Amino acid sequence: xxxxxxxxxxxxxxxxxxxxxxxxxxxxxxxxxxxxxxxxxxxxxxxxxxxxxxxxxxxxxxxxxxxxxxxxxxxxxxxxxxxxxxxxxxxxxxxxxxxxxxxxxxxxxxxxxxxxxxxxxxxxxxxxxxxxxxxxxxxxxxxxxxxxxxxxxxxxxxxxxxxxxxxxxxxxxxxxxxxxxxxxxxxxxxxxxxxxxxxxxxxxxxxxxxxxxxxxxxxxxxxxxxxxxxxxxxxxxxxxxxxxxxxxxxxxxxxxxxxxxxxxxxxxxxxxxxxxxxxxxxxxxxxxxxxxxxxxxxxxxxxxxxxxxxxxxxxxxxxxxxxxxxxxxxxxxxxxxxxxxxxxxxxxxxxxxxxxxxxxxxxxxx
Amino acid sequence: xxxxxxxxxxxxxxxxxxxxxxxxxxxxxxxxxxxxxxxxxxxxxxxxxxxxxxxxxxxxxxxxxxxxxxxxxxxxxxxxxxxxxxxxxxxxxxxxxxxxxxxxxxxxxxxxxxxxxxxxxxxxxxxxxxxxxxxxxxxxxxxxxxxxxxxxxxxxxxxxxxxxxxxxxxxxxxxxxxxxxxxxxxxxxxxxxxxxxxxxxxxxxxxxxxxxxxxxxxxxxxxxxxxxxxxxxxxxxxxxxxxxxxxxxxxxxxxxxxxxxxxxxxxxxxxxxxxxxxxxxxxxxxxxxxxxxxxxxxxxxxxxxxxxxxxxxxxxxxxxxxxxxxxxxxxxxxxxxxxxxxxxxxxxxxxxxxxxxxxxxxxxxx
Numbered sequence: 001x002x003x004x005x006x007x008x009x010x011x012x013x014x015x016x017x018x019x020x021x022x023x024x025x026x027x028x029x030x031x032x033x034x035x036x037x038x039x040x041x042x043x044x045x046x047x048x049x050x051x052x053x054x055x056x057x058x059x060x061x062x063x064x065x066x067x068x069x070x071x072x073x074x075x076x077x078x079x080x081x082x083x084x085x086x087x088x089x090x091x092x093x094x095x096x097x098x099x100x101x102x103x104x105x106x107x108x109x110x111x112x113x114x115x116x117x118x119x120x121x122x123x124x125x126x127x128x129x130x131x132x133x134x135x136x137x138x139x140x141x142x143x144x145x146x147x148x149x150x151x152x153x154x155x156x157x158x159x160x161x162x163x164x165x166x167x168x169x170x171x172x173x174x175x176x177x178x179x180x181x182x183x184x185x186x187x188x189x190x191x192x193x194x195x196x197x198x199x200x201x202x203x204x205x206x207x208x209x210x211x212x213x214x215x216x217x218x219x220x221x222x223x224x225x226x227x228x229x230x231x232x233x234x235x236x237x238x239x240x241x242x243x244x245x246x247x248x249x250x251x252x253x254x255x256x257x258x259x260x261x262x263x264x265x266x267x268x269x270x271x272x273x274x275x276x277x278x279x280x281x282x283x284x285x286x287x288x289x290x291x292x293x294x295x296x297x298x299x300x301x302x303x304x305x306x307x308x309x310x311x312x313x314x315x316x317x318x319x320x321x322x323x324x325x326x327x328x329x330x331x332x333x334x335x336x337x338x339x340x341x342x343x344x345x346x347x348x349x350x351x352x353x354x355x356x357x358x359x360x361x362x363x364x365x366x
Numbered sequence: 367x368x369x370x371x372x373x374x375x376x377x378x379x380x381x382x383x384x385x386x387x388x389x390x391x392x393x394x395x396x397x398x399x400x401x402x403x404x405x406x407x408x409x410x411x412x413x414x415x416x417x418x419x420x421x422x423x424x425x426x427x428x429x430x431x432x433x434x435x436x437x438x439x440x441x442x443x444x445x446x447x448x449x450x451x452x453x454x455x456x457x458x459x460x461x462x463x464x465x466x467x468x469x470x471x472x473x474x475x476x477x478x479x480x481x482x483x484x485x486x487x488x489x490x491x492x493x494x495x496x497x498x499x500x501x502x503x504x505x506x507x508x509x510x511x512x513x514x515x516x517x518x519x520x521x522x523x524x525x526x527x528x529x530x531x532x533x534x535x536x537x538x539x540x541x542x543x544x545x546x547x548x549x550x551x552x553x554x555x556x557x558x559x560x561x562x563x564x565x566x567x568x569x570x571x572x573x574x575x576x577x578x579x580x581x582x583x584x585x586x587x588x589x590x591x592x593x594x595x596x597x598x599x600x601x602x603x604x605x606x607x608x609x610x611x612x613x614x615x616x617x618x619x620x621x622x623x624x625x626x627x628x629x630x631x632x633x634x635x636x637x638x639x640x641x642x643x644x645x646x647x648x649x650x651x652x653x654x655x656x657x658x659x660x661x662x663x664x665x666x667x668x669x670x671x672x673x674x675x676x677x678x679x680x681x682x683x684x685x686x687x688x689x690x691x692x693x694x695x696x697x698x699x700x701x702x703x704x705x706x707x708x709x710x711x712x713x714x715x716x717x718x719x720x721x722x723x724x725x726x727x728x729x730x731x732x
Contacts, residue, residue: 039670103476110479111471111493127477176549183542186575188558209552304405 004031004135005053011131012049012102018095019048020102020128021087023112026301027104027132028055034068035229036061042083051094056087088119102128137298137306138320143230144344147300147322150190150232151342151353153225157182158236158356161195161221165240165363171195171208174219182225190224190231190303201237201336215241215365218251218335224303231303233324234354235340241365247335251360253285254337257327258358261295262341265325266349271313278327279311287329296324299342321345322353370397370501371419377497378415378468384461386413386468386494387453389478392667393470393498394421400434401595402427408449417460422453454485468494503664503672504686509596510710513666513688516556516598517708517719519591523548524602524722527561527587531606531729537561537574540585548591556590556597556669567603567702581607581731584617584701590669597669599690600720601706607731613701617726619651620703623693624724627661627675628709631691631716637679644693645677653695662690665708687711688719 002010008020008031022028023044029035031045038058047053052072057065059076066074075090077083091098098120103113105127113125139147160181164174175195182189197213200206201220213219217240224233237251257278264277275295282291298305299322307315309323326340342353368376374386374397388394389410395401397411404424413419418438423431425442432440441456443449457464464486469479471493479491505513526547530540541561548555563579566572567586579585583606590599603617623644630643641661648657664671665688673681675689692706708719 105477105480106475108476109472110469110474110476110491111495113476114471125476129477170550172550172552176546179549180542180546183545184536184538186538192554 005047007135008047008128008131009049011128012047015102015126017049017100017102017126017128018098019046019091021046021116022104022128022132024104024107024132027136029229030132030136030301032065032068032070034061034065034070036064041079042077042087044087046087046091048091048094054090056083056090084115084119098123100124100126102126104129104132133306136300138318139300139322139344140320143300144320144322146228146230147232147342147344148353150225150227150230151234151355153182153185153187153227154223154232154234154342154354155356156185157193157223157225158221158234161219161223162238162361162363165213165219165238167215167240167365168212170210170212171197171200172210174213175208178221178223187225187227190226190233194220194222196220196336197240199332199336201338202330202332202334203336206336213240216243217241218243218247218337219363220336220338222338222340229301231299231301232342232354233299233303233340234342234356235326235328235338236356236358236361237335237337237339238361238363240363242362243360247337248360249285250287250329250331250335250337253282253287254327254329254339255358255360256285257281257291258325258339258341261325261327262343262350262352265317265343265345267319267345267347268316271307271309271315271317272311274309274325275311275313278325282327282329287331290329290331291327292330293328296326296340298323317345319345319347371413373501374413374494374497375415377494378413381468381492383466383468383492383494384415384464385457387411387482388413388470388494388498390470390473390498393502395595396498396502396667398431398434398436400427400431400436402430407445408443408453410453412453412457414457414460420456422449422456450481450485464489466490466492468492470495470498499672502666504684505666505688505710506686509666510686510688512594512596513598513708513710514719516591516593516596517600517721519548519551519553519593520589520598520600520708520720521722522551523559523589523591524587524600527585527589528604528727528729531579531585531604533581533606533731534578536576536578537563537566538576540579541574544587544589553591553593556592556599560586560588562586562702563606565698565702567704568696568698568700569702572702579606582609583607584609584613584703585729586702586704588704588706595667597665597667598708598720599665599669599706600708600722601692601694601704602722602724602727603701603703603705604727604729606729608728609726613703614726615651616653616695616697616701616703619648619653620693620695620705621724621726622651623647623657624691624705624707627691627693628707628716628718631683631709631711632714633685633711634682637673637675637681637683638677640675640683640691641677641679644691648693648695653697656695656697657693658696659694662692662706664689683711685711685713
């Protein structure tokens with residue numbers, strides 16, 4: 001099998017580029033297994049057309065990079081050294097004349113490009129962002145294992161949230177209990193948890209606060225967990241006590257939308273078709289004006305990756321793509337409901353990673 | 367008083383620049399009071415040499431930007447529009463010929479610069495990063511009010527941590543209780559909390575895990591809280607049960623280093639002098655080889671700002687600077703101890719924002 005590094009090397013050969021310098025921490029992790037945020041310090045992987053790549057990272061992290069499974073050279077730099085000079089000197093060993101160097105233009109800052117240009121005054125710089133984005137869109141079996149675990153942890157966190165619901169508790173109290181339970185297991189959230197009760201969940205700007213949960217509220221949880229560098233992202237909306245008929249109607253419309261998109265998805269179906277299938281269900285129920293966002297987004301090392309599941313994306317689904325399906329209705333006089341699953345495209349349909357029940361859960365008021 | 371916008375306008379006039387486009391979310395917040403992470407969407411403030419500035423942000427955030435106190439125009443863009451074209455068109459109303467445009471080179475990506483260049487093919491781009499960095503180094507009275515509150519919340523969180531300590535509890539259990547208590551009050555941490563017990567605190571790569579707290583351990587807490595956009599950052603090391611003599615010796619050395627730097631600090635003293643004063647104390651105690659990092663860092667909207675308090679920084683202190691003083695000793699066979707305060711330079715010394723006791727706290731083992 002062609003390794004990820006070889007895929008990039010083949011691209012360099014085809015495009016006649018000497019090398020690529022990969023600096024996005026997510027992409028460094030994708031290529032090396034080394035997951036690190038170097039802040040202002042230099043971290044990157046230099047990949048040559050026809051020589052072994054090397055990584056450059058802060059000196060104290062060299063052992064971690066090796067332990068993470070990076071098999072090639074690691075150049076450590078400390079704060080007394082010029083990391084960029086070290087980079088250029090090492091690259092010059094295999095590639096004395098750097099005619100064209102590929103960079104991640106959507107990540108590299110102007111300041112860093114200008115620094116590179118001082119060491120490479122006659123080099124042409126070109127972007128390699130699209131290649132990495134395209135590589136990451138289809139997940140490997142290894143990646144799916146991690147995404148499944150991340151989703152299981154998200155299911156767990158939703159259960160914690162449901163168990164915590166009680167009359168008079170605040171959104172923040174429930175939220176903090178969820179995050180504490182996940183942290184106690186040794187995992188971090190993939191983004192700030194949302195717990196919104198009653199009509200707070202119907203506001204596009206809702207942020208968790210001191211609103212108290214009361215009987216008859218729908219409570220919306222939106223959260224995710226990171227497992228070995230891979231993110232989950234789940235939303236469930238549950239009823240605290242018996243809901244009113246109009247709340248149930250909103251819930252049913254959103255659930256049908258979620259199910260319609262799931263039923264349609266398989267290789268070859270376009271992203272926009274899924275969005276339309278879900279949107280049609282909600283429109284038919286009379287809530288079309290209140291579904292104000294795209295159906296979903298890709299998921300992986302990043303919380304928001306491609307494919308974007310929206311109404312004008314003609315991209316056909318491919319086996320191994322992972323994304324969210326998250327229709328929602330936000331009707332400010334009735335309820336805010338969103339039901340979000342993480343899914344993988346299989347040979348003939350979808351595998352649903354998030355398994356917390358989607359039929360409206362009615363939590364008993366004690 | 368000259369407003370922040372006027373300070374930038376004066377700089378533009380002096381440097382003969384038509385305008386500056388500020389895109390760092392931290393600096394947008396600093397200039398406007400609007401605290402937002404737009405992710406991949408465009409957020410920025412265009413400031414003209416001699417016309418009123420405007421902000422450009424995602425359309426759904428326009429009301430928030432105004433509510434945050436931004437008195438000038440706000441241009442909203444939605445996902446169907448070309449936000450950059452909107453930016454250029456609006457800028458052209460006051461400045462049809464953009465000879466030179468200042469940008470934040472340490473934040474703007476190459477891709478974004480290339481986008482700007484398509485709308486401004488004949489414009490010269492120059493950096494304005496240093497001006498903003500310099501403006502932010504001295505805090506206003508308003509900012510100090512927020513930093514004091516952030517520090518109080520950090521003190522509170524340390525107290526929660528101490529109260530949670532019990533034989534057999536894990537680092538993660540204590541950590542999750544701290545973060546839950548802060549979240550419950552409605553605040554977010556300024557970074558991932560560290561709770562390290564025993565010799566874990568002596569490892570430069572220590573991350574909180576399932577190690578259990580046991581009698582005789584020193585426990586290190588490093589945490590911070592965000593209050594209205596401003597960060598605190600505190601470290602305290604406490605003893606769980608009576609510590610051994612060698613642990614006490616390390617603690618005393620670090621405490622003396624913290625106190626020596628605080629005693630020396632006042633306007634005119636150089637950053638490097640503080641670092642040396644602290645380092646000398648630790649060296650005299652025989653632990654010089656185990657103090658492996660700088661003494662401290664600036665603090666404000668960002669967790670790490672200037673001034674950097676390290677051994678070669680000749681910058682003299684100025685009234686209103688805010689930074690951390692955090693000497694540490696990491697001796698892998700004895701203990702890891704760090705004592706970190708947040709301080710403000712006053713007319714004749716320092717105001718210490720973090721007030722949790724620094725004399726070694728011995729937690730009773732129940």
